[in-house]
Amino acid sequence: MNKQPDTAFDNSTHKKVTRKVSVAVIGAGTAGQNAFRQAKKIKDDALIINDGFWTTTCIAVGCMPSKLLIAAADRAYDTNHSSEFGIHATAQIDGKQVMERVRAERSHFASYIEEQVDSWSEDSKIAGRAYINKQGLIEVNDELIAADKIIVATGSSPFIPDGWADKLGDTLLTSDTVFELADLPKSMAVVGAGAIGLELAQAFTRLGVDVTLFNQVKRVAGLKDDDINNKAIDCLSHELTMHLGSNITDVGSKAVGSQRNAAAFIDYEDSAGKMQQWQGEYVLVATGRRNNIHELGVENLGVKLDEKNRPQQLDKKTGKIGDLDVYIVGDANANLPLLHVASDEGFSAGSMVCDNKKDAYIRPPATPFSIVFCSPQIINVGMSLPDIEQDPTLEHVIGKVSFDNQGRSRVMGVNCGLLHIYGCKKTDRILGASMVGPDAEYIGHILAMAITNDLTVKDMLDTPFYHPTILEGLRTALHDVQDLMEIPYQSLDTQKNNS
Template sequence: MNKQSDTIANNLASTVTRKVSVAIIGAGTAGQNAFRQASKVKDDIVIINEGFWTTTCVTVGCMPSKLLIAAADRAHAANHSAEFGIHATAQIDGKQVMQRVRDERSHFASYIKKQVESWPEDKKIAGRAHINQQGLIEVNDELIEAEKIIVATGSSAFIPDGWADKLGDTMLTSDMVFELKDLPKSMAVVGAGAIGLELAQAFSRLGVEVTLFNRVKRVAGLKDDDINNQAIDCLNRELTMHLGSEITDVSTRANEDENGSTAVIDYKNSAGESQRWQGEYVLVATGRRNNIKQLGVENLGVELDDKNRPKNLSKKTGQIGDLNIYIVGDANANIPLLHVASDEGFSAGSMVCENKKDAYIRPPAIPFSIVFCSPQIVNVGMSLPEIQQDSKLEYVIGKVSFDNQGRSRVMGVNCGLLHIYGCKKTDRILGASIVGPDAEYIGHILATAITNDLSIKAMLDTPFYHPTILEGLRTALRDVQYKMEIPYQSQDAQEDSF
């Protein structure tokens, strides 16, 4: 080592306040799993976190949104039971609705907080971390040198440029909406992805005048045109949607009583005509972006693409190439779902352990997504465009409509369509797309079948109880089987078990 190198090394040594084997940045689902797993072997470990020490799911995502949906479903059932001979009008207490959302959210969060509180205080640092040019972690007054770093900094709601300033207090995101003390009178929801659809329908069912905007004529990111069209048809029955619209500007105007402001959206509808919406709030649901841009991971040799996604990412472990850095959960922008973040955190926490005997690396999850609107929307496995792009795949599409499916009609939820993509060569399920009642359960069964390599025959050999909505799955599977056997004389199957 030359004299200059000695000087640099000595300077670094004199400024480092802590040396650890593993540093975890972020204490959400992925970070907590990584910390627990790595702590089984490593003692010199630290976890750094800015903001709440719970998870996105519990605090601003899965759980509060489902609490709101649960209230909305109760109201909808009360208000829409006339066909059963039951006539009622729900009296909705908006303040109580929103208070229950927060109370139950706190209940779920308390279990996570209790766990975090059990961790040694000297291993927890509350503050914003930054990786400097020397690859050291700067946080508060500390400078930490870590042999391995796990980045689990999560994601934040994306807001188009300038919207926050133009809309001011009339703008909401999914990170803010559950703090409302009461239900508003009106709301625009921008974005028809999972977050936008769920919240738009929930607020609408709770009596809020909701208008949903989306720049393309698609909902929930559906890639199967028939499923997308069916989903739009089902949702249009109770939700005002402007699909294929272009928002040209957002602004506010002062209310006549000088109490607050009214939100304004100027847009062009799908026919290109200029229109204006005005209301109380604009809920921006244009997706989420990973919180990694300002962290300084490039100082560790990590390259990001134009969307701030890490290059050379192992989807199995979260490791970046052969670097001693792992990026997991929403931070890597791979599959931003809780069960994926949990698995990735577990895997990364295992990989940094020297005791590889106990390091169980879980296989990558198959694509699996659920939108908890009504009817529910589910995608499992390969999408139809992915299958069509592979010229080597011979496939058929097994179909069932839920419009006349026995149990669905009995329950008054008979709107939906299921497509199962079957491989003719292997007799296996490649993927599926669903909009329909109980789609979350049908999706889980199909995900299990794909994960465990079950054949169509094996699926059909299992019992389907009558009368259940799941019989629709059997009908679609039978259609797959039929079309595989008689490829040029196939027809769409209908549920025949009444």
């Protein structure tokens, strides 16, 4: 580091520096492990320090256990809702087995990461909580480490509003603790209608839990396109009890029954301004996540944080902070807390420690892309509609398709949805898209690939769309974009004949 002492002693504490390394990675999640692996290719003395589990947020408390819960929920839902096909059945849900499978399969996925970590030499990894002191040295356990470059990848933790933990006590759940439930509860409130809140609220509902979803604004999944947001609320409200636009005034728990079991309560003002109270077994707080760097001491390296602990002067390609030899990557930088973004940022930061920058491979920033795995799924790709509308240089059109009567969607009984594609009239390129509907994850990938590879709307329409598929809805929306652009459509065959 620039603040590394000239001697092998920390003069403020009189502790001897136990080792000097070229690169120290703090945090062993997705970004940290990628950064360490890449740095280790170049610097033999690269070191990784981690406090807590040595897997990833995705595997331990995020993507994978939530999808395992959703998979069980979807099986139950399909069993209970097949009467329109002439199939009548009722799912018998074993809550303990559901949760046991979630944890067992999570352990299976984690074993691959743990095997990789076990393969690293013992002298290249330290289990413990790191702190960067005022001399720029890393204090961890009984060691004092001087590093030329530091990569911070300490991840994030669930955000809990002030006072809620004390008031709710054992009735409080977060995405970090909910998968440890031994059995499915009878009732639950979910606070927050972002990706985590929506996915878990719907999954538990489908598994027979009485779920009520609260959100302060009348939006779900952070949708910024009003029409898509309204359609998402319409589709989801068929099975979810939602109090959108509600203001929670108090939370707590109280003893009930002869066994003094705790019950949670939420006092709230509904969207009509009327005071109400919810009571139930648990409150799952899904009000977002915050990075874990506030107690790390990065300010001692010259890193400046804003009021939300986000690092300033951040290079979003590499995670580098200004001219410092400090890199903050993954959820720790609060840029885009998504696994594929964390992976790319970690890889790029690990590559940047190469002395010969010509050989360093920096992955370009990915096209913005997010998926919410509720049903119907929700995606956002590229620029948002408000960002497009605020740019006076972008003359845009909105191509639309409804999935309410789309052929294959209706065949499958999943016909609720809407897709908007934002096209640029000057360039015939796709600026972004937003969608709620069936197979949105696949449509989102196709649109992200088109934006990343600079494909025109015509390029996309010249590719085959097999019939009957839900993806034909994408073609309909693309045709709508082209019609609004008033660009005459020529098929690939017509082009070949003309040439």
